[in-house]
Amino acid sequence: MRRIEQGYSLLTTLLVVTVFFLLGLTIIAVSLQHARFATVRVDDVQSLHKAKTEVNEAVADLKAELSDPNFFTSHHIFSPNEWDHFLGLDSSNPGDKTMAGRLLERYGVMVKDESDQYQIDKQQVFLRVLRLEKSFDDGHRTRTVARRVFVTNTPSFLKYALGSNRAVVLNGGVYIEKGDVYAGETGYASNATTYVSRTNELKIENYDSGMPRFSDSSVWYLNGAFQACGQKKSCWTADETQARFQMTNQWESSWPGGTTEPPPSFQPSNEDFVDVDFELTVADKLLQAAGFSPSSPEYIAEVEAVQEAADKTEALHQLANKLKDRFNELNGNDPLEIIKQKKDKPLYVNGGINLIGDVDIQTDKGVNQWLIVNGPLKLNGPQNNFINIHGNFIVFGDLRITGKVRLDASVYVTGKTEIYQSRIERADKGVVLLSKGKLDLARINEFDNPRGEANLKGYFYTDSSATIYAVGSYLSIDGGLFARGNGDPAPDTDIYGLVVNAFRGRVEGSNGEPSGFVPNPNVASSRLVVRYRPEVLVEQGTGLPFVNRLSLVVDRLEVR
Structure with a gap:
């Protein structure tokens, strides 16, 4: 019996050793496989990052080349045909003296002309739509990083969702769903809302209208100070004798505490502003x-x-x-x-x-x-x-x-x-x-409830100042609003620049006046929504304003 038991013990020992040996080999194989996958993954991420960097560097190179105020005369470009030759769009094999050839040689970035897709009359205007793209291998397939670029001799105001060369005042729950805001001087934000009744009485709403809300990709470019007020009815006073709203002393230099809306991303503007x-x-x-x-x-x-x-x-x-x-x-x-x-x-x-x-x-x-x-x-x-x-x-x-x-x-x-x-x-x-002269938008699509689709498409600009009311009104804009701030102050205020009033939530009408205010923190309930759309730069063609300088409007980076 002992010899038999000893035989079983030997077999058991060999079996256990074999199992552990196989487990060890499996662990080693899995570790090697994970290491190989990790290496491939790192290589993929590095390849993607490299392609993104090179596309962005190509965009920056193009932007620097076009920033010369005397660009046209410096390069002897006096017609759209000469412009296409400089860019290298008139040849399938652009030389190294063209922009397309230079970007390909320096960064391996291809320049493709997409102007025809937007029905641009290339014989009449200098506007071009370019796609800058770079291919890379992610280990499984070839992918492409690309950015669409609008090269235009239109003024800078067409680059922003909202803005002014002077002050920008955002009262209430305006939602910047896409695009940036520009203030050449001071920027203001509050959870107050003001409006003017049909009998011309100045009204300051008691309800919390919400603070302005920005998308994660939006930036508020400020060349001056920032002031905010979270005191609702105490942010403004109504001076009936002078028929205008005036700021109180409740404004501070920081985003109000206790608000559900996060502060936007603030940055100084580092670009020259090209005026119309x-x-x-x-x-x-x-x-x-x-x-x-x-x-x-x-x-x-x-x-x-x-x-x-x-x-x-x-x-x-x-x-x-x-x-x-x-x-x-x-x-x-x-x-x-x-x-x-x-x-x-x-x-x-x-x-x-x-x-x-x-x-x-x-x-x-x-x-x-x-x-x-x-x-x-x-x-x-x-x-x-x-x-x-x-x-x-x-x-x-x-x-x-x-x-x-x-x-x-x-x-x-x-x-x-x-x-x-x-x-x-x-x-x-x-x-x-x-x-x-002044721009005044009021009582538009009154008492409609927000429904998530644009009801107005385009850009609105005034050389003077502007006031926008979206209290009982509902405006969902694909485009932008800009007030240069010259001349007179904005309607119903003593502010030079752009003044926006917007309620976030449902509003009912009673005898033609806003009533039944129901605040809602959801950005989808904002009664003024602005989505920046660079496509408007090409859709209006020769009707667009122009300047004698070129600039870029760069769309989001895509990975396909």
Whole structure:
């Protein structure tokens, strides 16, 4: 029995040793496999990081090259064709003296022209849409890092969701879903909301309207101080004698404690701000509408005359009168019917005009034609159905938009602009509206509840100051708002710059006034939502304002 038991013991021992040996081999194999996977994973991450870095460096290189204020003359670029040759877009094998060739040689980054996808007239404008991309191997397949870049000679205000060269005041629960905010001077934020009643009484709402909310990728660029107030009704006082809201002494230099909204990311702006020259831009649009090439002696002489005039607005009036023989002049009792018949050339009205109904100033090729109004313009939509506005406008006077409208236009206004008691729906291309005078947006889509989709598409700019009310109103904007801050203070305030009032939550109406305020901390309940959209830079084409400098608008980095 002992010999048999000894045999079993030997077998058991050998079996246990074998099992442990196999377990050891398995552990070693697994460890080696994990080490190999870890090495591959590190290599993948490093390859991805390297590709991202090289694409970003290529973007920075392109940006530095275009930052020269005398870029066009330094490189002898006077036409869009010469511009494409400099970029290297006119060849499938760009040389090393072109930007595309240089970026490929330095960083291995390919430059692809996507301008045709946006129907850009490359013979008429310098705007280009480029895709900078770099491929890398992640160990399993080849992937691509890419950034879309808009190269444009448009002013800096078109780069921001909200902004001003002076102060930016964000009262209440505005939500910056995408894009950045720019304040050339002081930035202000509060959980207060102010509005003006139909009887012109100044109102300060008691409810907590929410603090402004920014997306994780959004930045508030500040060149001055920051002030905030979390005291609701104590942030502002209403001075009825002067008909304006004024700040109290409750503002402090830090984000209010006890608020559910986190403070935004603040950074100083390190870029030169490229301003729009309103009068020269309008002169350019008038002359190009009349058929003058920017390189012609006539064009240069007329632009210089406007630039040197003591009263530039009057000089623009005189230029419009001088050019009217090149336009189809409207007269008669039915201007809309005449507009339908005479769109082969720009249209001209000597005096104010009130347009009720659809306004279609597109050519047979679907390109927006110009309507020059030598006086104030009113666009009045009816209450029972929406009107569609297609075209480009130059207005020598004030502009007022009311009723139900869909805007697909570029609009230049030498006076003030008011959009009031309107119901606005998103149009295909949207609107780019520039006003020399004050901008006032109020009572738009009143008492609609937030529904997560844009009802207005475009950019709104004033050379002066602006006040936006989204208390009873509901505005969801794909685009942006900017007030340069010259001239008069913002409507109903003593602030020079942009003033925004927005409630976050549900609001009911009673006798045409906001009531039944129900605050909601969810950003989806904000009654003013702004999403920056660089696509507007290409969709309005020749109607966009321009400057004699190039800049980049860079979209988000993609990994595919």
